[in-house]
Amino acid sequence: MSPEPTHDVVVVGGGAAGLSAAVALARSLRSVAVVDAGEPRNAPAAGAHNLLGREGVPPLELLAAGRREAEQYGAEIVTDRAVTARAGEHGFTIGLAGGGELRARRLLLASGLVDELPDVPGVAELWGRSVLHCPYCHGWEVRGRRIGVLGAGPMSVHQALLFRQLSEDVVFFPGRMADPGAEAWEQLDALGVRVVEGPVQRLRLEGDELRAVVLDDGQEVPVDAVVVAPRFVARADLYEQLGGTLTEHPVGELIATGPMGSTAIPGVWAAGNAGDLSAMVSAASGAGLVAAAAINADLVAEDAAAAVRARAAV
The missing domain is CATH 3.50.50.60 (FAD/NAD(P)-binding domain)
Incomplete structure (x- = not known):
């Protein structure tokens, strides 16, 4: 019993x-x-x-x-x-x-x-503050700012479109993600979302502040917030x-x-x-x-x- x-x-x-x-x-x-x-x-x-x-x-x-x-x-x-x-x-x-x-x-x-976050140095450190995933949870707080979206899959393009609603300065980093197709690229282009090719190496931080996305070739793209798809x-x-x-x-x-x-x-x-x-x-x-x-x-x-x-x- x-x-x-x-x-x-x-x-x-x-x-x-x-x-x-x-x-x-x-x-x-x-x-x-x-x-x-x-x-x-x-x-x-x-x-x-x-x-x-x-x-x-x-x-x-x-x-x-x-x-x-x-x-x-x-x-x-x-x-x-x-x-x-x-x-x-x-x-x-x-x-x-x-x-x-x-x-x-x-x-x-x-x-x-x-x-489960992308294995990109800087992402975990700023998660929930300037590294985000949900426009409804944190989008208002980054409205009008420089927003980078790290590509991981089909949802990443969707995220870019959602955050484009909140800012005119959105940069998409497709990295090594699969090609989302012609329609997705056309939508991003029509909305003025800049696409920066190349693998992302890390996020550059100054203390607790996000400053830029750094690519493998050393190129730095200044951003105030980064969107990821965990x-x-x-x-x-x-x-x-x-x-x-x-x-x-x-x-x-x-x-x-x-x-x-x-x-x-x-x-x-x-x-x-x-x-x-x-x-x-x-x-x-x-x-x-x-x-x-x-x-x-x-x-x-x-x-x-x-x-x-x-x-x-x-």
Whole structure:
């Protein structure tokens, strides 16, 4: 016999999705623990944007407020890393890096994703500040400035077009990417996007400031911001330990989800970037809420069925 659960739900991940789920679950009087390793993806950014009522709020400030809100309704915040997961008769057991474990009837994976950045010196150092990927997250902040787009694949041309909306000074560096085709080149040319051929060697920095893109031949192209196309890979070790398989996506790998965040593993949900590589903060928060509602409904149905069986046994 496996031990009885210590919680109704364990949420892995203390970002917007996980904390939103925790608030909703706790408000439904569910015992919920959030395991938070303290590594939010957007920590380098100065502000979270397109978040109604909290536009530009510093990400860490937003998460601190979310933790307080979850705790005021009775959710438990566990500052640790979830490293193991196994399924049992009564639900799931989550092992923690710091020792100990949590047992829950249901599991919500809100563990986010990893940005696999181009191997170009300077990119990682300025990621989330003057090295960007999303025009909706950071485009306003670089409007009208000199923007370089590093070619990596078909999405890179799309990025160049999106950032051209924000600035008349956009330079595209195709590097070694495959030829995107005549139509793409025609669009860039018609919009006045300058194309600079040759492999990119590095970004030139002065302290924390971006100054230029440097090519292998030594040529320097002055820029104020650089746009890259990372590969997005869901943090899904626990899902794979439980027997799940990641789904390939044109820009990475994710946990495939059905309606309201359900996964292929019964009793396991996913929300936020783990299941939606493009989810911004507001979308991740909404996905956490929707998943929480589904989990609560699932538990309500299970409890009702158990009550019927118990009455029939009397």
